[in-house]
Amino acid sequence: MKLSEAVVGTKVKIVSVDFPPELQGRILGLGFVPGSIVEVVREAPFGDPRVYTVHGKMITLRNSEADLIEVEPVSKNFPLSMAEVGKHYIVKAFLGGPFFMSKMRSLGINVGSKIMVASKFPISITINGKPVRIGMGMAEKIIVEEI
Amino acid sequence: MNTVALVGNPNVGKSSLFNTITGARQYVANWPGVTVSRKEGIRRWRGREIKLVDLPGIYSLGAISIDEKITRDYLLREAPDVVVVIVDALNMEQGLYLLIEVLEMRENVMLVVNAIDEAKKRGMKINRYELEKHFGVHVVFTSAVTGEGIDELLDRALHIITTKDVHSFVELTYQKEIEEKVRKIEERIQNAKRLRSYKPRWLALKALEGDPEVLELLEEFEIPVPTGEENKKYKEMIAQRRYQYIDSVLREATTSFDQKLSVSEAFDHVVTHRFLGIPIFLAMMYLAFTFTFDVMSPLSDLIDTGISSLGEWLRGVMGNGWVTSLVVDGVVSGVGAVLVFVPNIFGMFLALGFMEEVGYLPRAAFVIDKLMYKLKLSGRSFMSLILGFGCNVPAVMSTRGIADPRERLITILVAPFITCSARLPIYILLAGIFFKGQEAAVIFTIYISSIVLTAISATLLNKILFKGQPIPLVMELPRYRLPSAKNLWLYVWERGKHFLEKAGTIILISSIAIWFLGSYPAPADKSFAADLGKFFEPLFRPLGYDWRMVTALIFGTAAKEVVVSTFQMMYGDPSSVLPHLITPPVALSFMFFVMAYIPCFATIAVIKTETGGWKWALFSVMYSLFIAYTVSLLISVVGGAIL
Ligand SMILES: Nc1nc2c(ncn2[C@@H]2O[C@H](COP(=O)(O)OP(=O)(O)OP(=O)(O)O)[C@@H](O)[C@H]2O)c(=O)[nH]1
Ligand SMILES: [Mg+2]
Numbered sequence: 001m002k003l004s005e006a007v008v009g010t011k012v013k014i015v016s017v018d019f020p021p022e023l024q025g026r027i028l029g030l031g032f033v034p035g036s037i038v039e040v041v042r043e044a045p046f047g048d049p050r051v052y053t054v055h056g057k058m059i060t061l062r063n064s065e066a067d068l069i070e071v072e073p074v075s076k077n078f079p080l081s082m083a084e085v086g087k088h089y090i091v092k093a094f095l096g097g098p099f100f101m102s103k104m105r106s107l108g109i110n111v112g113s114k115i116m117v118a119s120k121f122p123i124s125i126t127i128n129g130k131p132v133r134i135g136m137g138m139a140e141k142i143i144v145e146e147i
Numbered sequence: 148m149n150t151v152a153l154v155g156n157p158n159v160g161k162s163s164l165f166n167t168i169t170g171a172r173q174y175v176a177n178w179p180g181v182t183v184s185r186k187e188g189i190r191r192w193r194g195r196e197i198k199l200v201d202l203p204g205i206y207s208l209g210a211i212s213i214d215e216k217i218t219r220d221y222l223l224r225e226a227p228d229v230v231v232v233i234v235d236a237l238n239m240e241q242g243l244y245l246l247i248e249v250l251e252m253r254e255n256v257m258l259v260v261n262a263i264d265e266a267k268k269r270g271m272k273i274n275r276y277e278l279e280k281h282f283g284v285h286v287v288f289t290s291a292v293t294g295e296g297i298d299e300l301l302d303r304a305l306h307i308i309t310t311k312d313v314h315s316f317v318e319l320t321y322q323k324e325i326e327e328k329v330r331k332i333e334e335r336i337q338n339a340k341r342l343r344s345y346k347p348r349w350l351a352l353k354a355l356e357g358d359p360e361v362l363e364l365l366e367e368f369e370i371p372v373p374t375g376e377e378n379k380k381y382k383e384m385i386a387q388r389r390y391q392y393i394d395s396v397l398r399e400a401t402t403s404f405d406q407k408l409s410v411s412e413a414f415d416h417v418v419t420h421r422f423l424g425i426p427i428f429l430a431m432m433y434l435a436f437t438f439t440f441d442v443m444s445p446l447s448d449l450i451d452t453g454i455s456s457l458g459e460w461l462r463g464v465m466g467n468g469w470v471t472s473l474v475v476d477g478v479v480s481g482v483g484a485v486l487v488f489v490p491n492i493f494g495m496f497l498a499l500g501f502m503e504e505v506g507y508l509p510r511a512a513f514v515i516d517k518l519m520y521k522l523k524l525s526g527r528s529f530m531s532l533i534l535g536f537g538c539n540v541p542a543v544m545s546t547r548g549i550a551d552p553r554e555r556l557i558t559i560l561v562a563p564f565i566t567c568s569a570r571l572p573i574y575i576l577l578a579g580i581f582f583k584g585q586e587a588a589v590i591f592t593i594y595i596s597s598i599v600l601t602a603i604s605a606t607l608l609n610k611i612l613f614k615g616q617p618i619p620l621v622m623e624l625p626r627y628r629l630p631s632a633k634n635l636w637l638y639v640w641e642r643g644k645h646f647l648e649k650a651g652t653i654i655l656i657s658s659i660a661i662w663f664l665g666s667y668p669a670p671a672d673k674s675f676a677a678d679l680g681k682f683f684e685p686l687f688r689p690l691g692y693d694w695r696m697v698t699a700l701i702f703g704t705a706a707k708e709v710v711v712s713t714f715q716m717m718y719g720d721p722s723s724v725l726p727h728l729i730t731p732p733v734a735l736s737f738m739f740f741v742m743a744y745i746p747c748f749a750t751i752a753v754i755k756t757e758t759g760g761w762k763w764a765l766f767s768v769m770y771s772l773f774i775a776y777t778v779s780l781l782i783s784v785v786g787g788a789i790l
Contacts, residue, residue, distance in 0.1 A: 030241060034383060034387050042415070044419065048516075049620055060513050
């Protein structure tokens with residue numbers, strides 16, 4: 001998988017970097033070396049460039065540069081939108097801002113909440129036995145892990 | 148005299164420490180790449196003179212952009228007594244990477260962990276002895292804000308100078324394959340006299356990485372060195388090993404801490420938001436302008452009253468005569484016309500300074516990058532351009548941080564279209580006369596137009612001059628910092644002072660010159676100034692300009708504030724005279740002309756030095772004249788037709 005394809009909010013591990021010599025020195029110096037963990041933090045308007053955290057620094061890369069970094073997933077974390085029907089998940093993180101967070105709280109969804117995906121298109125989950133409808137946009141911002 | 152050089156990643160506080168130690172006032176701001184040239188200062192310490200050298204920040208010694216090369220070349224060719232590697236306490240990894248690189252190159256190195264105040268605030272603990280043990284260097288914790296550790300830094304540096312004791316020697320061993328190759332190359336160059344000033348191990352490592360300069364040095368030894376893909380592989384292996392080592396040391400030497408501050412996290416989420424990011428940028432700019440005008444205007448009025456009274460008083464004391472006229476109508480009203488805008492200009496710098504110190508600038512670059520990409524530029528050049536709102540000269544200077552030479556040249560050439568604070572007075576004057584009540588909106592429009600014009604120019608230049616290719620954006624986003632009042636004041640004062648100096652020099656001289664030209668052989672209509680203005684006036688007739696406006700434009704090439712001085716001297720009281728002479732669209736057209744035409748002398752000069760010759764400086768002059776004329780003509784004609 002290319003770094004540019006990693007979903008916002010997830011962490012990946014670098015497998016290899018393939019930059020032209022003039023850029024390679026800087027990229028390696030910044031910590032984009034094989035084995036390093038990279039977190040996809042955010043994307044700019046129009047989805048490009050994106051911010052990554054590597055070795056504690058926030059670095060912007062255009063997708064055309066992130067294409068040159070080959071990565072693999074480290075955690076089984078992914079957005080709820082990619083979850084499968086009938087399976088159980090635990091909520092790991094939210095990607096939204098303050099408004100989104102309060103919305104989540106009001107729905108009773110918190111980090112650590114256990115949920116089950118009841119249906120997809122539209123997504124509906126059960127939390128503490130209660131059914132909750134989730135919009136696709138919101139599902140992108142809820143990071144879950146399978147249990 | 149002994150020399151101590153400060154090196155480190157960008158934005159770790161090198162210049163701040165340099166300032167604290169030497170009492171200098173170098174440019175400090177919260178974004179990477181502020182310092183673009185080598186700066187020196189002296190500090191007396193324990194009876195000795197120590198020369199400190201501040202250098203541009205780098206991530207690695209395999210440097211690419213002009214500012215990075217300055218640092219690399221310095222370390223390569225000069226022999227400072229101590230090299231101080233400065234790292235950021237909250238984010239040491241990349242700094243320690245550089246430390247390892249520097250340690251491979253030289254022996255007299257020490258480590259400074261700066262911004263220790265921030266680490267303490269977040270409850271992060273760093274074990275100094277672990278760092279000393281694993282890197283084999285003296286370590287000092289400092290804060291440029293509180294002054295902590297500065298004395299100790301100097302003491303340790305002095306200790307290294309006098310005793311040559313650099314702590315211990317720790318050599319990072321690389322993977323077996325690399326060590327074997329290194330040994331082979333080392334053997335070949337062991338006895339070469341010409342290379343005595345370099346460490347053989349460093350040369351060997353660099354040869355493996357395929358560093359062109361080192362390969363050139365080693366050429367005569369005909370050593371079989373790897374090339375191409377192999378270089379790439381070794382470079383990657385070496386970097387990987389370094390980070391492995393750093394990670395393992397830091398695991399022992401530091402306690403973890405709360406990486407993400409919820410406040411700055413939430414703030415960042417909003418200002419770099421997918422949809423809100425750009426509107427927020429515009430809103431911030433608008434806020435800055437409202438602040439510049441509305442908040443600062445009462446102060447301007449106060450100064451205005453003061454200057455008028457001064458003129459009246461002088462006239463009363465000195466009586467009538469040509470000397471009085473020179474002093475009152477020339478100097479006081481010419482220089483005074485510009486001084487009136489000092490509060491606005493200080494306000495502008497305050498707003499810019501806040502943006503720079505808080506750490507918003509790189510975020511703006513990030514948000515806008517996609518649009519810049521369409522212009523075959525990057526967010527990084529946008530960052531340089533924004534600085535131009537203060538003054539074009541530092542904007543052009545800061546392009547040294549742009550790695551791609553073509554992008555750099557285009558940024559330099561379009562930078563003068565960004566409307567600097569010196570152009571503000573004429574906007575405020577004309578907007579106040581012709582667009583009363585809507586000043587902020589009109590001036591905001593001009594600023595936005597100046598950005599649009601810059602963008603169009605960049606596209607044009609890319610199309611005409613270069614076969615444009617997109618360039619990468621690899622940029623660090625610094626953490627947010629609450630600007631200290633002291634830093635902000637220094638920022639505003641350093642720049643505002645420059646403006647005051649200009650008022651006392653170039654504007655003063657221009658005012659006197661204009662007075663003479665405007666008074667002889669006979670005042671007003673029959674003066675030399677009138678001859679000059681009238682000679683060129685036909686050229687500007689399609690635009691609807693009065694000959695006095697033309698004269699003002701001519702004098703304004705020295706410094707754009709002079710346009711206002713000339714107005715004051717030629718019209719006496721522009722606010723009552725001008726409305727009878729020109730229409731609002733012509734006034735707007737004139738504002739656009741001032742915005743776009745010929746960069747001031749200082750900017751032309753810096754374009755010349757930064758591009759290495761007159762060619763591009765002259766190009767910039769001709770090109771901007773052409774653009775100014777075209778755009779202003781359009782506004783005059785279209786505006787005239789509508790009204
Ligand atoms: N809290 C705190 N802030 C600091 C300290 N040192 C520097 N800063 C801030 O860090 C930012 C960067 O400082 P600079 O001195 O410009 O950094 P630099 O290393 O010279 O950066 P470049 O010239 O871009 O390489 C500024 O906003 C400073 O105010 C410190 O010790 N503590
Ligand atoms: Mg600096």
